[in-house]
Amino acid sequence: MKTVWNIAVLCLCIYTVQAQSGKDIMIKNDAQIRTQDESRDLTMILTDAKGRSRERKVNQYSINDAEDNRSTIIRFSAPADVKGTSFLAVEHSTRDDDQWLYLPALRKTRRISSSDITDNFVGSDFTYEDLGTEDLEDFSYTVLREDTFENASCYVIEAIPITPEKIKETGYSKRILYIRKSEYLAVKVDYFDKKGNHTKTFTITDIRKIPNSDKTRAHILTMKNLRTKHTTVLRFNNFKINQGLDTALFSKRNLEK
């Protein structure tokens, strides 16, 4: 009887793994990170190979509109020499993105060209690709194994770009993602450059449920650049999700206020 039970449990496990394909897991990950709107305060700590650090503080707001365009506004509040600098990006689903930068010293809002997704985000070790949401059709997701990370059970998934456009624009040949089973967040990601070298490692800690929402967020994100020995730590607080942000907030008018 015990043997039958063991076989039954084994079959159930196999069934579960098969049911939870890499794509299925990433769909749940995508559902966890996508929101209608979201705001948060962020402290960015940049540390170079010699241990010298610089700190940037920003407030970030984002919203998705009815046409699936995503707008983000970022305001720098520290250090003082960049305080007031603001950035507005509108990611269009049907054409090139619009981006504007307001520089208070020049009292001027400048349209700026879209960044390559492989560009670093404001001098950090994160690229725009690392921080953006991904189209799940652009990658193949293979479950390599199950493992633990920081005592949490995870699916280990290999993500490889498959569409010609993504193969061309991405900075990576593959990523190894550790997706925590409890809330489907990527708690660790190893990035491999186009030559297959492991170049960066991303980890998250301080994972908490956001009040008044069904979402969970990491409050500390760390990206280690293994090539340059730079590290960027993002410390988040004051998360607000699906609070009904006004679309007027995401305008050139508001950028200059």
Add this chain to the structure above:
Amino acid sequence: MTHYHTSIPLFKLVVFFLITTVVSFCQAQEVDKKYRLGGFVELDHISYFETEEDKVNARNQGIVQLEVESNFSTKYKFFGGVEIREDLSDPDRSRVFIDEAYVDIYLKSMDIRVGKQIITWGEADAINPTNNINPVDLSDLSDTDDERIGVYAVQAKYYVGDFTFHGVLIPVYDGSVLPKSNSRWFLDFPTTVALPDGQMAPAQFNLALTEEPAADTRSAQFALKAATSIGGWDMSVSYFNGYDDLPNYSQIVTPTATGVDVTVLPKIHELEVYGFDFSTSYGSYGFRGELGYFKTEDTKGEDQTIDDSFFQYVVGIDRNFSNIIGENNLFVIVQWVHQIIESGAKVPNTNLNNIFQESILARMEYQLGNFSTLTLQGTYDFKAENYYVQPEITYEISDGLNLTVLADFFGGEERTFFGNYRTNNRAQLKLKYSF
């Protein structure tokens, strides 16, 4: 013309008052956040590679800029910025100066700003034919900081869909600041002049006070702009009706026993500017352009004492390159500036309104890690064959504390704008702490 003289006792009194006020505001800030306090302290040194007699051959100055901004209402706010500057090498530059002081009122579809303010129009970089509202501090022609001077004005922006309509009223005229006679940037008058018969005669030049528009509402100026952002393009058309911020010059020549006396008469004239600008991007490239038609009082080019009307346009392309030598970023912008005199007359580029006639301008910024930025910018005018180059390195010592080392190099034939200053090559050191 604007003057900045402040007596030293008053200067010290005002400094004491402002510092006391700042401390009070700091204490207030700790209690609540109704006010945001900021500003910077800057130490600035300049050495010229060659010295000139009877000129100020260095700059050794300190600046304290204090700024306060209200933060307790979404319907209005006020902002005030005061600059305190002391120059040990040129006490005439010491001043206490209101940089900006204004109140913002936010209505449903309109924003109104009242007070002393700097209004910046134009999509191009550095050279902006549509940007004519504020006068400029040209006392040091090579200062690369934004040297626009605030004007007392009422500015309204009305928002309708994708369009924004701007209206600006400047009730009283204020002109740009020009170099004083002891400045390296003041071109000395010649000691001889050519008489009608071709002979050279000794000359004594005298510079008269600038004849300016009335210092009341009879010199009111206004500007209008309609701007939009549609389909990935930012565009605007604009109109300015007022006065040139720079004088035109005429002269009276009086024969004397030993030669001639020449009295130079600067005068401010009326000016209208019709403008258009745009910016867009395609992939990683940015494109921008600006056109201005400067309609002076002499549209037919018949009066030698007034600038002829002219067109000036700027077109440019920029791009950000990532991961250049390591993981450093490089930003490059190149612009072409062309000026067309409506009468077809040839005008010297020594006139401040005609410096850039057929010029290429370029700027490269190379970010070296998280702490340093190398910048190289310059211009060359193909018509006047003169140039200006400025290399610069900025090092971020700590958060908010920056050290900048830069140099200015000028070249060209004599009687070209930059050629006239080819002995003004110099090095500059700036230490700035922002708080």
